[in-house]
Amino acid sequence: SGPSVHRQQTPLSFPRPVTGKGSNRLALEFQKNARAVAKFFGLPLPLAPEEIHVFSAGEEKLLEKFLRKAGFTPSLLSETRRNVRAGSSYFIPYPGAVYLAGDEPAAIAEEASHFVRHACGGTPPARTRPDLFYQLLLNETAGYLGSKLLCPERKTLSEGEILAEFRSPSFGRAPFEKSAIETAARHLLAEADPEEAEALPRLYRSSLARVVGAAHLLGYSLAERLHAAILRKRYPTACARELFTEDWSAPGAGLARYITLKAQLAGIIRPSKSALHAS
Secondary structure, X not given: OOOOOHHHXXXXXXXXXXXXXXXXXXXHHHHHHHHHHHHHOOOOOOOOHHHOEEEEOOOHHHHHHHHHHHOOOHHHHHHHHHHHHOOOOEEEOOOOEEEEOOOOHHHHHHHHHHHHHHHHHOOOOOOOHXXXXXXXXXXXXXXXXXXXXXXXXXXXXXXXXXXXXXXXXXXXXXXXXXXXXXXXXXHHHHHHOOOHHHHHHHHHOOOHHHHHHHHHHHHHHHHHHHHHHHHOOOXXXXXXXXXXXXXXXXXXXXXXXXXXXXHHOOOOOOOOOOOOOOO
């Protein structure tokens, strides 16, 4: 899924919808996937997926009307339009809606996983840019992990491939992809070299598009390794379950969780084939 209102961690609270809207088939698929992810991790859902409004391609005006009625500010509505134009699917926790840009199974599964994370762990407001970055990253880890379990053929760039792309960019990548790769790569370099860590404050202050893009790449690659570790029985499913229930609202909580998860997964690498080499 692409950059989204959900990933801005908006602290606003709006009335919860009562029933779904949009393509009935996509709504049913979203609901089925949400229940499948919750069942895999043994998570009771305090919020039923049927309570989420589902909007699909062609219903953009209905989505905007719904969000405006719920109290969305002009800036949030502008962000919604930008995502729609980009063809991105995304989950909006408040007021409880999901926009599905198409019928790609992995995209629907990812947004359903974001719903499970929100229903079980909440979507706390981030008070600082570093907190925002790591909350976004962990949300993407949870979202991709759930979708990978339902769509195991899904691929993404590994950390090594992110660095390789940064050092030798591929032709044909859009500017926003290049900026996301650069930002994610600089974060990885900072993790490995204390001298590079001086660049982190500047990274956190990057444009929202860069921050969101980098959070996607790092979260996705981390989820690939986590998925491989679960399949190899080298990481307990009960521990992965915590990604959907933890509270990351305390200052520094997201960063601490990221560091812990990276340490736990050290040495566990995902299958070598990725989107970079896929036909």
